[in-house]
Structure formats: C-alpha cells, structure tokens
Amino acid sequence: MTLYPYYTAYQSQDVRQQVRHAMRVGEDGSVLLRLGIAAFRAGRVTQLRFCGSCLAQMRERYGELYWRRDHQLPSALVCPEHAKLLQVGTVRLTGCSRHRFVPADRQTCPWR
Ligand SMILES: [Zn+2]
Structure with a gap:
C-alpha cells in the first residue's frame, strides 16, 4: 500500500531493513533522508x-x-x-x- 518497493528497489538489504523499521515506528524524517527522497530529482x-x-x-x-x-x-x-x-x-x-x-x-x- 506504500511506495516502499519503488523507493527501495535499488537499495541494499541493510538500508531496506532500516527504512522498514523506521516506517514501523513512524520516523518519517529518517526515511526521507535514508532514501534520498528529499534530494530526488x-x-x-x-x-x-x-x-x-x-x-x-x-x-x-x-x-x-x-x-x-x-x-x-x-x-x-x-x-x-x-x-x-x-x-x-x-x-x-x-x-x-x-x-x-x-x-x-x-x-x-x-x-x-
Ligand atoms: Zn489505465
């Protein structure tokens, strides 16, 4: 139901796990930074x-x-x-x- 598969398609397993954890606990800011969404073209x-x-x-x-x-x-x-x-x-x-x-x-x- 989220765009998680899109934003993590080319990320390492480690980053994917960190992002998944951040999403579960509601750390939106760290998700944006970890995936570089803030700087996304x-x-x-x-x-x-x-x-x-x-x-x-x-x-x-x-x-x-x-x-x-x-x-x-x-x-x-x-x-x-x-x-x-x-x-x-x-x-x-x-x-x-x-x-x-x-x-x-x-x-x-x-x-x-
Ligand atoms: Zn259509």
Whole structure:
C-alpha cells in the first residue's frame, strides 16, 4: 500500500531493513533522508492521479474504484496499462492529514 518497493528497489538489504523499521515506528524524517527522497530529482506528487480507462475497468470488474499505486509514482506520467496520460484528481496530498481516507469516485476523479 506504500511506495516502499519503488523507493527501495535499488537499495541494499541493510538500508531496506532500516527504512522498514523506521516506517514501523513512524520516523518519517529518517526515511526521507535514508532514501534520498528529499534530494530526488523528480518532483513529489502533490495530487492523486488516475487513468480514466483504468477507472472504467475497475467499475466493470469490481463495481468500485480505487487508487492505483503505480499512478502515484513521482516520475509516472502515463498509465502503464493503457498508455494514456494520467489525469490529476482533486485530492491534494499537502496540507491535510495523511491518515485521511479519500475514496476514488466521480468527485475526486473527474475524468473526461
Ligand atoms: Zn489505465
């Protein structure tokens, strides 16, 4: 449910274990520093993103919508499944509680 696999893909086992421990105990600052996220060249995602074709598929297959983790990666601009540009939803990740539940729906994902 997190971007842990993305940010640790090329890290040593030792760093991965340190980051995992820091996440468990809630040391956000040390995670950002250990992984170099603060100095990451690709900008951080500030609004949740979605693909309209994925949403249509989710609704048909599961009867509900959800946020895809791979759409929220900092350098991802295109849906890996449909090769369409990702659209920006209305959910801002800054200035609000990170523990808030916000469903993917027509209001948060106003796709065209
Ligand atoms: Zn898609």
